[in-house]
Amino acid sequence: MGILERRERLRKQVRTDILKTARDIAREEGWQAVSIRKIAEVIEYSPPILYEYFDNKDKLLETIRNEGFTYLHEELQKIKTLYRSPEKLFIEFAQIQWRFMLEQTEVFQVMFNIEGALCQSKQAYQIEFAMLNNHPIWEDLVQIRQRSAETVSKTFYEWWCLTYGFLMVSIVTQPRQNLPSLEPIFMESVRRFLRGLV
């Protein structure tokens, strides 16, 4: 009896449709324009159906946020096998972060609660910083800085703030067409930071 499986497939499809629609509306009109009713209209269901898939709007955004962080972790894992030099790895990852912000701006906005995106749950950040010990980029940081674990932990936070902070400021304060011209400046900041570490 493939009925249950078919139902399960459909459920999964609707779920991803909801997430995609939310991102689409956010991309077109900004997060302040994303409403349960609008999503429902696009996926051609009545609004309460969304609550069969997500407890509330906040959990929906939390899912998008988590998917964003997951994507970046995966990208980092990929390039970890390509670059042996820690410096190269950091620089490459900074480029990935920049591209991510440009191409999936609306996801980035949810990840850091900017520009009208608001996800009250801060669980993702706790996980992010709790991962410190087995964070994909962590061991490389140890390689560059031959210091105590605490020092490296601090440096990791500095790195986090430098990269994501630069992206946040840029996306919030700069008009879209300006962003590409700012990438070299971002990369120079990253390189300067890495140089300052030795």
Place this chain on the structure above:
Amino acid sequence: MGILERRERLRKQVRTDILKTARDIAREEGWQAVSIRKIAEVIEYSPPILYEYFDNKDKLLETIRNEGFTYLHEELQKIKTLYRSPEKLFIEFAQIQWRFMLEQTEVFQVMFNIEGALCQSKQAYQIEFAMLNNHPIWEDLVQIRQRSAETVSKTFYEWWCLTYGFLMVSIVTQPRQNLPSLEPIFMESVRRFLRGLV
């Protein structure tokens, strides 16, 4: 006839009351909880009265944002007379930025559209970056870096992103009670940046 003047005084008072109330609610419950009706209730007027003072909610937030930037500019002007060394000046200003974020968190949130605060008008940023040429901190940056105007302009943007970016990331991702412990890390980032400039 002091009638008109009394009216004008009262108008000014109500206006500042509106701004203060908005900040108060934001401080207590977050910006997503700030509504025209709630502000009206606190200042004991009916909601439409607020539109006699601000065109719309966005302009109200814009005012709070502008006051935030103005405050920081003034603080910078003050310390400019105290410190002759550019490095010292930058470090001191970074400390002022940190204090400002801690003590006027809700204003900082509006300034950078984070955590539910959303002011669509981006005029303040345009002004901020247009001021580049006569920005209070600008001339000191030239002193440290003996380079072309373009290079210094880039470095100014890097500085902006480093400081405000660090604050943004910290305020969004960290629980309140963690923030004080992060100030030294912030200051170290700032010092490392300045060291990297020479």
Place this chain on the structure above:
DNA sequence: GTATAAAATTTAACAGTGTAAAGTTTCCTC
């Protein structure tokens, strides 16, 4: 002091929001 004009303020309304409860339809099993 009262009538009149102007200014100040409120009430009512519209179209939108997230979300819960109740009602309805569709589907699957026996």
Place this chain on the structure above:
DNA sequence: GAGGAAACTTTACACTGTTAAATTTTATAC
């Protein structure tokens, strides 16, 4: 085909920003 469960919709509530119309308060002229 009947019974029951699953899927889905309708309705409702308490909010939101904002506008137009109605009302009250105030200041001036007689």
